[in-house]
Amino acid sequence: xxxxxxxxxxxxxxxxxxxxxxxxxxxxxxxxxxxxxxxxxxxxxxxxxxxxxxxxxxxxxxxxxxxxxxxxxxxxxxxxxxxxxxxxxxxxxxxxxxxxxxxxxxxxxxxxxxxxxxxxxxxxxxxxxxxxxxxxxxxxxxxxxxxxxxxxxxxxxxxxxxxxxxxxxxxxxxxxxxxxxxxxxxxxxxxxxxxxxxxxxxxxxxxxxxxxxxxxxxxxxxxxxxxxxxxxxxxxxxxxxxxxxxxxxxxxxxxxxxxxxxxxxxxxxxxxxxxxxxxxxxxxxxxxxxxxxxxxxxxxxxxxxxxxxxxxxxxxxxxxxxxxxxxxxxxxxxxxxxxxxxxxxxxxxxxxxxxxxxxxxxx
Amino acid sequence: xxxxxxxxxxxxxxxxxxxxxxxxxxxxxxxxxxxxxxxxxxxxxxxxxxxxxxxxxxxxxxxxxxxxxxxxxxxxxxxxxxxxxxxxxxxxxxxxxxxxxxxxxxxxxxxxxxxxxxxxxxxxxxxxxxxxxxxxxxxxxxxxxxxxxxxxxxxxxxxxxxxxxxxxxxxxxxxxxxxxxxxxxxxxxxxxxxxxxxxxxxxxxxxxxxxxxxxxxxxxxxxxxxxxxxxxxxxxxxxxxxxxxxxxxxxxxxxxxxxxxxxxxxxxxxxxxxxxxxxxxxxxxxxxxxxxxxxxxxxxxxxxxxxxxxxxxxxxxxxxxxxxxxxxxxxxxxxxxxxxxxxxxxxxxxxxxxxxxxxxxxx
Ligand SMILES: NC(=O)c1ccc[n+]([C@@H]2O[C@H](COP(=O)([O-])OP(=O)(O)OC[C@H]3O[C@@H](n4cnc5c(N)ncnc54)[C@H](O)[C@@H]3O)[C@@H](O)[C@H]2O)c1
Ligand SMILES: NC(=O)c1ccc[n+]([C@@H]2O[C@H](COP(=O)([O-])OP(=O)(O)OC[C@H]3O[C@@H](n4cnc5c(N)ncnc54)[C@H](O)[C@@H]3O)[C@@H](O)[C@H]2O)c1
Ligand SMILES: [Zn+2]
Ligand SMILES: [Zn+2]
Numbered sequence: 001x002x003x004x005x006x007x008x009x010x011x012x013x014x015x016x017x018x019x020x021x022x023x024x025x026x027x028x029x030x031x032x033x034x035x036x037x038x039x040x041x042x043x044x045x046x047x048x049x050x051x052x053x054x055x056x057x058x059x060x061x062x063x064x065x066x067x068x069x070x071x072x073x074x075x076x077x078x079x080x081x082x083x084x085x086x087x088x089x090x091x092x093x094x095x096x097x098x099x100x101x102x103x104x105x106x107x108x109x110x111x112x113x114x115x116x117x118x119x120x121x122x123x124x125x126x127x128x129x130x131x132x133x134x135x136x137x138x139x140x141x142x143x144x145x146x147x148x149x150x151x152x153x154x155x156x157x158x159x160x161x162x163x164x165x166x167x168x169x170x171x172x173x174x175x176x177x178x179x180x181x182x183x184x185x186x187x188x189x190x191x192x193x194x195x196x197x198x199x200x201x202x203x204x205x206x207x208x209x210x211x212x213x214x215x216x217x218x219x220x221x222x223x224x225x226x227x228x229x230x231x232x233x234x235x236x237x238x239x240x241x242x243x244x245x246x247x248x249x250x251x252x253x254x255x256x257x258x259x260x261x262x263x264x265x266x267x268x269x270x271x272x273x274x275x276x277x278x279x280x281x282x283x284x285x286x287x288x289x290x291x292x293x294x295x296x297x298x299x300x301x302x303x304x305x306x307x308x309x310x311x312x313x314x315x316x317x318x319x320x321x322x323x324x325x326x327x328x329x330x331x332x333x334x335x336x337x338x339x340x341x342x343x344x345x346x347x348x349x350x351x352x353x354x355x356x357x358x359x360x361x362x363x
Numbered sequence: 364x365x366x367x368x369x370x371x372x373x374x375x376x377x378x379x380x381x382x383x384x385x386x387x388x389x390x391x392x393x394x395x396x397x398x399x400x401x402x403x404x405x406x407x408x409x410x411x412x413x414x415x416x417x418x419x420x421x422x423x424x425x426x427x428x429x430x431x432x433x434x435x436x437x438x439x440x441x442x443x444x445x446x447x448x449x450x451x452x453x454x455x456x457x458x459x460x461x462x463x464x465x466x467x468x469x470x471x472x473x474x475x476x477x478x479x480x481x482x483x484x485x486x487x488x489x490x491x492x493x494x495x496x497x498x499x500x501x502x503x504x505x506x507x508x509x510x511x512x513x514x515x516x517x518x519x520x521x522x523x524x525x526x527x528x529x530x531x532x533x534x535x536x537x538x539x540x541x542x543x544x545x546x547x548x549x550x551x552x553x554x555x556x557x558x559x560x561x562x563x564x565x566x567x568x569x570x571x572x573x574x575x576x577x578x579x580x581x582x583x584x585x586x587x588x589x590x591x592x593x594x595x596x597x598x599x600x601x602x603x604x605x606x607x608x609x610x611x612x613x614x615x616x617x618x619x620x621x622x623x624x625x626x627x628x629x630x631x632x633x634x635x636x637x638x639x640x641x642x643x644x645x646x647x648x649x650x651x652x653x654x655x656x657x658x659x660x661x662x663x664x665x666x667x668x669x670x671x672x673x674x675x676x677x678x679x680x681x682x683x684x685x686x687x688x689x690x691x692x693x694x695x696x697x698x699x700x701x702x703x704x705x706x707x708x709x710x711x712x713x714x715x716x717x718x719x720x721x722x723x724x725x726x
Binding site for chain 2: 077085115117143148154155
């Protein structure tokens with residue numbers, strides 16, 4: 001079992017990573033008599049709720065649960081309210097711990113519920129998708145969507161512990177695994193050249209779900225994200241680097257309608273666009289951009305813009321992104337493989353060219 | 364004009380108190396070009412929105428506004444969502460400031476919206492009821508209600524400034540003024556014997572809305588609350604003293620149905636019950652309890668339990684209060700006029716007797 005500590009100004013908390021942690025009573029910061037509310041969805045609950053329940057019973061917890069409908073479109077204030085209703089119907093007070101069992105959607109909604117219920121109750125994350133394990137469960141961002149915008153309502157709120165059971169990935173659809181690998185590759189690209197190289201050596205094992213390789217990988221990603229977050233908890237500076245490829249990616253997701261491409265797939269293409277733009281600006285070398293492309297392809301990720309999207313479709317979306325300050329496009333680009341920087345004052349024409357370079361040849 | 368500074372670990376912010384501050388451009392922490400979203404209700408907007416709008420225009424702000432329906436029953440997630448919709452429809456980003464113009468309901472909802480929109484945007488309080496000026500606008504508690512419980516969903520979130528225009532009290536119904544005075548008297552009773560005595564000398568001027576007496580009074584209350592909050596931001600200890608009379612009061616509010624008695628009226632009776640219980644426990648003297656009763660009466664506040672409520676109606680509500688930990692009744696009582704303490708292990712029989720002492724004679 002691996003353990004990464006997240007160090008924040010007010011508090012530190014552990015991220016445990018290992019096989020079969022769902023069954024391991026020792027990693028839960030809970031004791032006999034503690035009350036918990038498990039938040040999950042029917043898909044994940046069917047696989048893992050019995051196991052988790054058994055473990056919590058062994059600890060001696062009083063267990064309540066609430067299942068939200070599965071899917072990004074249920075990441076709403078209404079789902080949030082289902083959690084509050086369940087908490088109040090069963091008389092839960094400020095000493096109840098919310099446990100999120102699921103992917104990023106469950107983690108984000110349950111985390112925001114924990115931040116808000118009676119102005120804040122303890123919260124444990126048990127992320128069950130690769131994306132949630134390497135990204136959404138670390139860093140304390142919680143949110144729900146509004147009809148007019150994604151993740152528009154939320155809080156910064158840290159869990160008391162994150163418990164990552166890598167065995168849960170065995171039931172995750174392959175396409176979701178690959179989407180998670182896009183974020184994994186992102187960490188190497190923005191912050192850690194050695195890790196990028198390690199990924200080039202181990203990507204096939206990750207795709208094949210080799211447990212020990214997965215654990216090493218997840219732990220390194222959590223560490224990188226935890227370090228960035230510890231240095232910049234409220235997202236004022238360096239944390240922006242985590243958005244490599246995301247401004248392009250969001251344009252793809254919005255244009256195609258959320259859910260047609262997975263987030264990680266859109267980010268993969270977005271990272272290639274950022275890499276090509278970095279190359280055009282004289283930062284990244286041609287070889288480095290090619291290495292990124294190859295690694296993404298080996299993770300079965302797309303590296304070209306969707307067929308149905310033209311280069312000029314991108315900019316309007318990108319200029320509406322919430323990272324835009326005062327109408328000016330700011331993009332995370334690569335200095336080199338392993339080091340990101342934030343560029344403002346970028347010529348829109350150069351952006352368009354980078355998008356074209358990453359488009360299907362016949363456009 | 365008076366000014367109280369609230370000193371918190373992370374930040375300090377000012378509370379400005381004076382006549383006609385709605386018109387005073389110098390007290391707003393805003394500059395030309397800043398975007399604001401005013402949150403109010405039709406009642407308050409009719410009186411004060413034109414004045415505030417003019418001042419913000421003079422500063423050069425870009426002004427949006429949203430009106431929520433008036434009343435505690437609209438202190439809900441739905442009203443919250445009206446604010447988010449208004450913010451998103453007009454493309455507001457993280458640099459917009461929310462301004463709450465109204466009583467405690469508007470302050471609580473608007474504050475929670477500010478805490479949550481894009482995980483937190485700046486927030487200015489302009490409280491227009493006496494209760495909001497001396498209590499709800501200070502301390503950073505924000506919340507909405509759930510069908511199953513009051514103030515169950517919220518955040519601790521501090522404003523960048525509180526602007527108290529004491530002239531707004533001229534349009535406030537007298538009954539609301541008196542209800543606010545209950546909280547004023549509470550501050551004297553729990554924390555400041557001199558202030559209690561000052562109130563005995565000036566209560567008639569306060570009831571008559573003498574502006575300079577009101578300002579002195581509001582400023583002293585804000586100071587007391589700010590000091591308590593600064594020492595105990597997240598409500599772990601001393602902040603509990605602010606709940607003097609509230610556990611009894613909540614029982615009255617719940618039993619009668621919210622809105623039949625005003626909160627301050629229920630708290631007035633609750634404070635008398637706490638005083639009588641303190642006396643029975645050998646803390647407060649008979650004379651002190653009588654002084655409290657007289658001061659409340661001079662502020663036109665009730666000091667006896669409602670006709671329709673029996674002594675035994677109280678305990679079930681009181682034991683369900685969220686301040687109860689592990690089924691044990693904890694009550695804020697008075698050591699003396701000017702000093703409160705938290706009592707646990709109180710005999711339920713003594714509580715019942717105190718309630719009976721404060722009930723109509725024929726019960
Ligand atoms: N808070 C953050 O910092 C942050 C960062 C990145 C993404 N996010 C959010 O995360 C969300 C996406 O998360 P996601 O990709 O995990 O999507 P998801 O939560 O929707 O999970 C994807 C699908 O996999 C299913 N699933 C989950 N675990 C499974 C398992 N072990 N076996 C089988 N099926 C399983 C889910 O039920 C769902 O159908 C988005 O809402 C995004 O905004 C948040
Ligand atoms: N956040 C906190 O720390 C805290 C503390 C105490 C109370 N509260 C909350 O405050 C709320 C009660 O606040 P309230 O007593 O101000 O009630 P309120 O906001 O409902 O105002 C009372 C009535 O007066 C009207 N009004 C407001 N200002 C006016 C003015 N200047 N002239 C004429 N009419 C005016 C309002 O429209 C309303 O109809 C409750 O929801 C309570 O939970 C919060
Ligand atoms: Zn992402
Ligand atoms: Zn009160």
